[in-house]
Amino acid sequence: MEEKIQEELYESFNSFLKFTFELIEQVKQDKEYFKFAVVNMQIALELFSKYYFTRMGKLEAITKKINGDSVIFKDFSQVLNFFFNSHHWSYGTKKELKYILELRNAIVHKGSNTHFDDDAANFIIKSIFFMHGTMYSQFGESLLKSFRGLDLKTNKMWVQGVNQFIDDHIRGDRWVCLDCENYTMVTKEFIEVEDNTPFTDIDELVCLCCFSELLIGTDCTLIDCYKCYENSYFINILNPQRDQQYIGRCSECDTSTLVRKCNECERYYHPYESNDSFFNNSYFCSNECLEIYKEY
Ligand SMILES: [Zn+2]
Ligand SMILES: [Zn+2]
Ligand SMILES: [Zn+2]
Known part of the structure; x- marks a missing residue:
C-alpha cells in the first residue's frame, strides 16, 4: 500500500512542480x-514532503490515521516541523516554506488578493531548489533535468530567486555564466542536474540559471585573468588556433584575448603578461621552459 501512495505522490508533486515553471x-x-x-507551489511542497517521508519509510510519522487504503495525513505545518526537526541542515529554511503556506492560506481562506512580492517570489524559486536538493542528496535523483530546455535566463523572478538560493545555501566558488551572463555558475558537487553523477567532482561547473555545463579539463580550463585577477578566465581547449593559441574569455570582466599554451610545461598563459620565448617554431611560457626544452 505504501508503494502505491508513494507512486501517486510522486506523480502529483511532479506535475505541480512542472506547472510551477509554467x-x-x-x-x-x-x-x-x-x-x-503561490498556491501551486504550496501544493507541490506539501505533496513533495509527504512523498519524501513515505519513501524514507516514515509514513506513520506524518499521518493521523491509516485505515486500510485511506490515509489521513497530518497538517502540512506539522509535516514541515517534522522535516526541520529531523534535518539539521537542508536546502531550505522553515521560515521560507512556512511563509508560502501562510500566503497560500490567506489567498485560499481569506480571499486575500496577494500581489507580487519579491520575497515570496524568491521563496517560490528557492522551494524548487529545496525539493531538488533534498531529492538529490537523499536519493541521487534529479528533479531539474526535465526543465533544462526551458528558457528562463531572462526571467527576472527566476534569476533573482536562483541568485538568492546560491547566496544562502551554496558555499564555494561562483562564476558568471558564459552563456546567460548571470552570476550563477557553481561547481557541480553542490547540486547536480543529472541523475546519479558523483557528488564530488569539482571539475564540473553548472549554471543554476540556464543549466549550461562546463567540463573543466575536458572542454575548457580556468586560469587567472590578467586584467581583473579573478580566477575566471575560461579557455576553450578543444579548439586550438594558430601559434599555440586558444580562445579565452574572462567571465568577470569580459576580457577576451588569445592565450597560449607553453610547448614545454603545457601551461596556458597570457602572452601579454609573460615574457614568452620563441625558438624552433615553438612558444615557451618562460626562459626556464625554453632552457629545459633545449637540454633534451
Ligand atoms: Zn547560465
Ligand atoms: Zn577578468
Ligand atoms: Zn612553460
Missing part, C-alpha cells in the same frame, strides 16, 4: 498570476 513564465507577462504560483 506559472513562472506567466508571471513574467502578468503579475496577476503570482497568486496561482
Whole structure:
C-alpha cells in the first residue's frame, strides 16, 4: 500500500512542480498570476514532503490515521516541523516554506488578493531548489533535468530567486555564466542536474540559471585573468588556433584575448603578461621552459 501512495505522490508533486515553471513564465507577462504560483507551489511542497517521508519509510510519522487504503495525513505545518526537526541542515529554511503556506492560506481562506512580492517570489524559486536538493542528496535523483530546455535566463523572478538560493545555501566558488551572463555558475558537487553523477567532482561547473555545463579539463580550463585577477578566465581547449593559441574569455570582466599554451610545461598563459620565448617554431611560457626544452 505504501508503494502505491508513494507512486501517486510522486506523480502529483511532479506535475505541480512542472506547472510551477509554467506559472513562472506567466508571471513574467502578468503579475496577476503570482497568486496561482503561490498556491501551486504550496501544493507541490506539501505533496513533495509527504512523498519524501513515505519513501524514507516514515509514513506513520506524518499521518493521523491509516485505515486500510485511506490515509489521513497530518497538517502540512506539522509535516514541515517534522522535516526541520529531523534535518539539521537542508536546502531550505522553515521560515521560507512556512511563509508560502501562510500566503497560500490567506489567498485560499481569506480571499486575500496577494500581489507580487519579491520575497515570496524568491521563496517560490528557492522551494524548487529545496525539493531538488533534498531529492538529490537523499536519493541521487534529479528533479531539474526535465526543465533544462526551458528558457528562463531572462526571467527576472527566476534569476533573482536562483541568485538568492546560491547566496544562502551554496558555499564555494561562483562564476558568471558564459552563456546567460548571470552570476550563477557553481561547481557541480553542490547540486547536480543529472541523475546519479558523483557528488564530488569539482571539475564540473553548472549554471543554476540556464543549466549550461562546463567540463573543466575536458572542454575548457580556468586560469587567472590578467586584467581583473579573478580566477575566471575560461579557455576553450578543444579548439586550438594558430601559434599555440586558444580562445579565452574572462567571465568577470569580459576580457577576451588569445592565450597560449607553453610547448614545454603545457601551461596556458597570457602572452601579454609573460615574457614568452620563441625558438624552433615553438612558444615557451618562460626562459626556464625554453632552457629545459633545449637540454633534451
Ligand atoms: Zn547560465
Ligand atoms: Zn577578468
Ligand atoms: Zn612553460
